[in-house]
Amino acid sequence: MTRIVFLGSPEFAVPTLQRLVQQFQVVGVVTQPDRPSGRGKLLKSPPIKLIASELKLPVIQPRKISESEAINQIQSWAPDIIVVAAFGQILRSEVLGLPIFGCINVHASLLPRWRGAAPIQAAILNGDEQTGITIMRMDPGIDTGPTLNQASIQLTGQETAAALGSKLSTIGAELLVETLHGYLNGTLVPIPQDDSLASYAPMIKKEAGLLDFSEPAIYLERKVRAFNPWPGAYTYWNNSILKIHRAHSIEGMFAPPGQRTVYDSLPAFTTSQGILVIDDLQPAGKNQMDGKTFLRGARAWKE
Numbered sequence: 423m424t425r426i427v428f429l430g431s432p433e434f435a436v437p438t439l440q441r442l443v444q445q446f447q448v449v450g451v452v453t454q455p456d457r458p459s460g461r462g463k464l465l466k467s468p469p470i471k472l473i474a475s476e477l478k479l480p481v482i483q484p485r486k487i488s489e490s491e492a493i494n495q496i497q498s499w500a501p502d503i504i505v506v507a508a509f510g511q512i513l514r515s516e517v518l519g520l521p522i523f524g525c526i527n528v529h530a531s532l533l534p535r536w537r538g539a540a541p542i543q544a545a546i547l548n549g550d551e552q553t554g555i556t557i558m559r560m561d562p563g564i565d566t567g568p569t570l571n572q573a574s575i576q577l578t579g580q581e582t583a584a585a586l587g588s589k590l591s592t593i594g595a596e597l598l599v600e601t602l603h604g605y606l607n608g609t610l611v612p613i614p615q616d617d618s619l620a621s622y623a624p625m626i627k628k629e630a631g632l633l634d635f636s637e638p639a640i641y642l643e644r645k646v647r648a649f650n651p652w653p654g655a656y657t658y659w660n661n662s663i664l665k666i667h668r669a670h671s672i673e674g675m676f677a678p679p680g681q682r683t684v685y686d687s688l689p690a691f692t693t694s695q696g697i698l699v700i701d702d703l704q705p706a707g708k709n710q711m712d713g714k715t716f717l718r719g720a721r722a723w724k725e
Contacts, residue, residue: 437595537565544623568612639671639696662706
């Protein structure tokens with residue numbers, strides 16, 4: 423039976439590992455180290471570590487996969503193929519060359535569009551009408567390897583990154599299993615990507631969630647959805663952070679950007695093009711609430 427080592431970390435990778443163990447022999451799992459989380463900074467395990475433990479699979483958590491101890495462990499597992507899904511580290515040549523069938527990646531975009539760390543967020547931010555999953559054979563570049571299979575879905579323009587990621591993770595798990603059978607028996611041939619069509623989705627930093635009202639309202643609406651749940655969209659109110667969980671844009675209304683206003687009994691901000699209407703938000707130190715509830719206690723909202 424084909425021996426597989428799995429590399430993954432977040433919730434997105436969980437369905438892929440669960441499907442793999444149903445049809446293949448997973449001999450080991452590599453995931454990120456436990457990280458401090460929350461106000462108490464208690465160590466939190468990656469979701470893949472928790473699932474692998476439930477499945478009684480051996481797990482290692484190297485700080486860097488290029489460490490000799492990690493490479494030695496992977497070699498000892500003698501994988502025929504390595505499967506990667508949102509692992510969070512770049513694989514160097516010494517890892518890529520270990521298995522006879524190479525390393526296969528489950529990537530959350532229709533490559534070559536949105537290579538990089540944040541393809542789901544990029545698709546939402548840029549108003550893409552469709553996105554999907556690509557199964558690709560990895561090479562030393564960042565998502566530049568040849569593709570094996572793709573599945574596309576239409577976007578409604580209402581998806582958050584959390585909801586879209588969940589949907590794509592399920593699609594990716596099914597597509598991977600389907601693809602592996604063809605790839606391993608030689609009926610699926612890798613197809614080189616067209617580099618001239620490539621676009622890049624860099625890693626998102628925490629400060630990217632700050633809303634800039636000199637940008638159009640429709641883009642800010644996308645940003646609220648793309649950054650839900652992380653890093654979260656926010657602005658400032660009464661010298662404190664005001665988290666924006668859900669919003670929609672209204673076109674055709676023009677005023678100096680950044681002014682607080684009220685639209686249809688909801689808090690809103692003027693932007694360079696249209697207004698951003700806040701449906702759900704969270705003031706500092708309080709629970710999430712709808713915009714109408716917020717306004718009842720924010721009498722000084724409108725400037």
